[in-house]
Amino acid sequence: MIEFNQVTKTYRKDWKALDDLTFTIDQGSYTFIVGPSGSGKSTVLKLIYGAISPNKGYVQVSGFRIPGIPKNQLHLLRRKVGVIFQDFRLMEDRTIYENIAFVLLVTGTPRKTIKDKISTVLASLRLTHKIHQYPYQLSGGEQQKVSIARALVREPFVLVADEPTGNVDPEGSAEIFQILKDINSSGTTVIMATHELDYVKNTPFRVISLTQGKIVSDTKEKRCIQ
Amino acid sequence: MYTISEALRGIFKNKLMSTVSMGVMSLSLFIFGVFIVITINLLILINFAQKHVQLEVFLKDIPQEKVQSVYEARTDTLYNLISAIDEVDSVTYITKEQALERFKLDFPEFTELLGPDFNPLPASFIVYPSPGFRTSIYLQNISHKIQDTLDVSLGRVEEISYGKAWIDTLDRWVKTIIMADLITGLIIAIASIFVIANTIKLNVFARREQIAIMKLVGASDSLVSKPFLLEGSIHGIFSGIAASSALYFSLKMLGRWATNIAFPTLPMFMILIFIGFSLGIFGSWLSLRKYLVDPWIDEDNQKGDRTK
Secondary structure, eight states: OEEEEEEEEEETTTEEEEEEEEEEEOTTOEEEEEOSTTSSHHHHHHHHTTSSOOSEEEEEETTEEETTOOGGGHHHHHHHEEEEOTTOOOOTTSOHHHHHHHHHHTTTOOHHHHHHHHHHHHHHTTOGGGTTSOGGGSOHHHHHHHHHHHHHTTOOSEEEEESTTTTSOHHHHHHHHHHHHHHHHTTOEEEEEEOOHHHHHTOSSEEEEEETTEEEEEHHHHHHHO | OHHHHHHHHHHHHTHHHHHHHHHHHHHHHHHHHHHHHHHHHHHHHHHHHHTTOOEEEEEOOOOOGGGHHHHHHHHHHHHHHHHTSTTEEEEEEEOHHHHHHHHHHHOGGGGGGSOTTOOOOOOEEEEEEOTTOOSHHHHHHHHHIIIIIISTTTOOEEEEEOOHHHHHHHHHHHHHHHHHHHHHHHHHHHHHHHHHHHHHHHHHHHTHHHHHHHHHTTOOHHHHHHHHHHHHHHHHHHHHHHHHHHHHHHHHHHGGGGTTSOOOHHHHHHHHHHHHHHHHHHHHHHHHHHHHOOHHHHHHHHHSOOOO
16 A cells, blocks of 8 residues: 655745645555646655655655655665656666666576566567667657566566656557556556546546645545545 | 676776776876886985985094904994994994005095005994985984994994085985975876766766666665776776886887886786776765765655654
8 A cells, every 4th residue: 555644745945746645545556646747746656666755744655654764775665666757767778678687687586587577578568579679779659668567577566657658659658558457457556647638537547636736636535425 | 797797788888988987097097107107216216325325433443452352342342232223224344454445446646645554544334324214313313322322331433424414415305306206196196086086977977867777676776886886996907907008118118218217017017906996996986976865865864754
């Protein structure tokens, strides 16, 4: 479970990106976080993978509390959270195999296991034929799939996606949405920030809408009220 | 294994940056090496000049034949006592006859003035101070020790002399030269460290994105750092080898012009490689610190709850 407890995040002293935010996300759920630019979507996700720390309140992620997590344990939190970025953040000087292998190498996974895991994850995303190519040789959609593979290969308990379709064409976007849905079906918690409201409109999943750092609607809450 | 392969990847995938880093480091170490060679040769020159710093202890003539053996025994005792002084490196005994021979060699034109059996020259000890004690202050100390302490009961010393004026001049020159050398060395060392540190910083800066990605996917600081530190030390070692080889071959190319220049080959290689290695590893560590930190963590931990 992920818990936001009265979280306020301020940038540059007086600009509130999040204002007294409180909500929880259940294990195995799929949650969309929507809202206009500057509403605080990315800030919510950054708090989950420990890229920033709240000014007030706290965020609890799988036994880690921010603030409060010791500096030398931050990498342990990041090993449990899979992150997908809008700009992919792949290492340009490494092949697809090497990019994915890196996240397993850092946890000391044996090379034989790494090979097997990468084969499996790339096959599930239909990317096996790209294994020895470099990120710049791939389309936006393919690069995002590599980024998903990198996040998935370590079997994270939560997958955080920050505008994952922002740099992908519409066809690729649909595929990414479907992949994330499949990942969630297999039991992984997925939290996705997006501005593509068409995909969210009729979704059966929870949608949290933010404006100026506050929750303006939460479909889970609605259901509870109904 | 991971560290080694990552470090080698860093070197070979970033050929341009690696070449620039090693080029700048090699050049800086070469300049520093030239300075070390100059310093070594200056010290040799100074040592050569200072070897001429000596004290002459003139001994009294033995008054009568019958007490000769007593006086000779006292002379031997004095010789042993002077040799045992801490500041004294060695002592040479010059007999009256040897003194006359020397006089004849040095001043052949006056030889005729001396009769066949006339030798007015006294026997003496030539006292050579140890390195580091070759200034007039130490010579004065040694002189006092000999005349006022050791010879009190022996009564063998007639006079002690040393060229105070020229020793003082030499001492002033040595101090000036060493000071100038130290200042030059300091300037070269600071400039080299500055240039090398900035080159390494540039190398790390070029890969800051990669460091950020590594951290975001869960690499610990030490895991990110180790390959960079190894890479820095490899750059340093190779730069040290390049700089010392360049020095060695430069002296070879100078040929007969450089025959008198002292160049301790093995120590020079070892010193420059060691400096290169140290600067490489330390510079990398300093540069990395900036890109490894999560600036908010320390600050927030102080005010936040430390429980997980």
